[in-house]
Amino acid sequence: MAEIREKEQFLAYLRGAGHRVTAERLALFDEIFAQHGHIDAEELHAAMRSQGLKISRATVYRNLDLLVASGLASKQRLGGLRDRRFLYEHVHRGQHHDHLVCAACGRVVEFVSPGIAALQTEICRAHGFVPTHHTLEIRSLCNACAAPGATLGPSRPTAQRAGGGTGV
Amino acid sequence: MAEIREKEQFLAYLRGAGHRVTAERLALFDEIFAQHGHIDAEELHAAMRSQGLKISRATVYRNLDLLVASGLASKQRLGGLRDRRFLYEHVHRGQHHDHLVCAACGRVVEFVSPGIAALQTEICRAHGFVPTHHTLEIRSLCNACAAPGATLGPSRPTAQRAGGGTGV
DNA sequence: CTCGTATTGAGATTTGGTCGCAATAAAAGC
């Protein structure tokens, strides 16, 4: 549990924005920080219920938006299989990574690339976009799915984290 | 009307895959090539109906998938406002571009960046993805939406095309 | 502790997209 700073930040955000601090909001915070990778609202709700927590679906959806507004969670649809639902992910102060997702099986790999980050900024500036709040996503095919006789189905929705700054 | 080659390609694809050439398919082809930017299935359907064409919603959806399978149209959700629906775009032989989309107003700018394309390939290879079929999307904020007192709403859903190879 | 009001829960509703099936119409064969 090293997300104490983050919880402080969440509380500060809530109070600063005139929102109340409710048991549901804290529980949701805990849950999303307990989760490892990308998770959707439905799964999050199920996970909480199965722990005996009483929280409604609507509340999960509503408060996820709050968590995103506070800057502590990101919400995005990743391409490929799982793009039917929004996926949420907790954010650790300032740390940013981008996503490489397999268009066939939905596998997600997180990566950090200084090179691409720089170009991203260039491109934004060149086209009248401000160079902040980027989100970059590359949709491609993982080796397994690209293999000749690939089954082309959801194999394992695992997300692995790539070592920072591969130098690429 | 310079999309004669493309129509040939579509017909070739249909026959090659054992599909029939129907009036609806040709009409849909014409419509998507008559459209300028990204358009969703619902809008496409409405546009066709308003021209007096009789085609059902289901048929539009079904045949859009076909058009994508033929390689003549792309289907993707772009981040930001309009990410509720899939957006379609006709594809001119082999030409590829990526998207820069405003997370607030949904404005989309198309760009081509050799530099980013190269890094994309590197990153794919580095993480066990095959370096083909990329789709790269940068979500950020356009100047208008990032401005201090921005209204933060859908201003104009126009898509402008950026000149090829900015050298960036 | 009391009170005003934001928040919650349950279910209805909306939205985007797919499905099942009878009617229709490509296109192959004669």
Place this chain on the structure above:
DNA sequence: GCTTTTATTGCGACCAAATCTCAATACGAG
């Protein structure tokens, strides 16, 4: 050209994801 076969169409029902409504609840200011 006329059948025959069978993919395709259109319609409405259906499904999933997310949002909304509104009465009941509970946070937190005073």
